[in-house]
Amino acid sequence: MIFKLQAPTTTSAIALVFSSLLVGCGNPEQPQATTPLPPAEQAAPSPVTQVNSENINTKDAVNRLLSTRECPGCNLRGAKLERADLQGVNLSNADLTGADLENANLTNANLRGANFTNADLEDANLTNADVTGANFQGADLEGVIGLRR
Numbered sequence: 001m002i003f004k005l006q007a008p009t010t011t012s013a014i015a016l017v018f019s020s021l022l023v024g025c026g027n028p029e030q031p032q033a034t035t036p037l038p039p040a041e042q043a044a045p046s047p048v049t050q051v052n053s054e055n056i057n058t059k060d061a062v063n064r065l066l067s068t069r070e071c072p073g074c075n076l077r078g079a080k081l082e083r084a085d086l087q088g089v090n091l092s093n094a095d096l097t098g099a100d101l102e103n104a105n106l107t108n109a110n111l112r113g114a115n116f117t118n119a120d121l122e123d124a125n126l127t128n129a130d131v132t133g134a135n136f137q138g139a140d141l142e143g144v145i146g147l148r149r
C-alpha cells in the first residue's frame with residue numbers, strides 16, 4: 001500500500017516533529033523557557049582578610065601613616081618621607097630600611113623596634129622619640145637632633 005501525502009500534510013508533519021524537538025519532546029520534567037530555574041547555589045562569602053601591616057604595600061603604608069599617624073609594623077622600605085611632619089606618630093616595629101627621612105620631624109614619635117637600616121635621617125628631629133630597640137645600622141644620622149640611644 002502506498003500513501004501519497006499531500007504537500008500541506010507533509011509540511012504540517014515536519015513542523016510538528018520540529019516543534020516537539022524544540023520543546024523537549026513534550027517531556028513535562030524537562031525545563032522549558034517559561035519554567036523558572038531553581039536558585040543557584042551561592043558561594044560562601046570568602047573570609048574577611050584581616051588587614052595587617054605585612055599586607056600593605058609601601059605606598060598604602062605611607063598614606064595610612066600620614067592620614068592616621070599610626071603604622072606599627074608597616075613596610076615603609078624606601079619610603080620618601082623627606083621633610084614630613086611625623087610628630088607623635090606610631091611607627092613601632094616598622095621597617096624603614098632605606099627610607100628617606102631627611103629633615104623629617106619625628107618629635108615624640110614611637111619608634112620602638114623600628115628598622116632604620118640604611119635610612120637617610122640627616123637633619124631629622126627625634127626629640128623625645130622612643131627609639132628603644134630601634135636599628136640604625138648604616139643609617140645617615142648626620143645632624144640628627146635629639147637622638148638618645
